[in-house]
Amino acid sequence: MTVDACGFFQTLGDSVVTGPTLTNVNDFRAILIGLAMVHGGWRFMRPVGSAPMNYSDWVGGELGRWRNGMPILRRIIFLWLLRGWMLYSKLWLRCSYVTIK
Incomplete structure (x- = not known):
């Protein structure tokens, strides 16, 4: 099973793409x-x-x-x-x- 939140956040326009993995998972904290x-x-x-x-x-x-x-x-x-x-x-x-x- 693949869990991919990138498509969901890109659809909303809320995607945060950072870090070396180019994903929005565990690369950004605020x-x-x-x-x-x-x-x-x-x-x-x-x-x-x-x-x-x-x-x-x-x-x-x-x-x-x-x-x-x-x-x-x-x-x-x-x-x-x-x-x-x-x-x-x-x-x-x-x-x-x-x-x-």
Whole structure:
């Protein structure tokens, strides 16, 4: 059985062809992390289809508590530093962000 995703992605127009194998399998990896400027203020990115966040989610909700063993403020600082490292390193690839308004 042959598993070939190239034809599927080429049909969609989403094909990414990279590397020595000229395929889109295991040759390309991107990490999308960032903030978006929305209506004059910074807002964190959310996955497509997720519900909008309320102020109570930040203050007393799940995001205000420990998450994955790290408080939310430390996670924000870590992600901001990681973003800066990626922007200035030679490993950074041009990626686009998806924002939900």
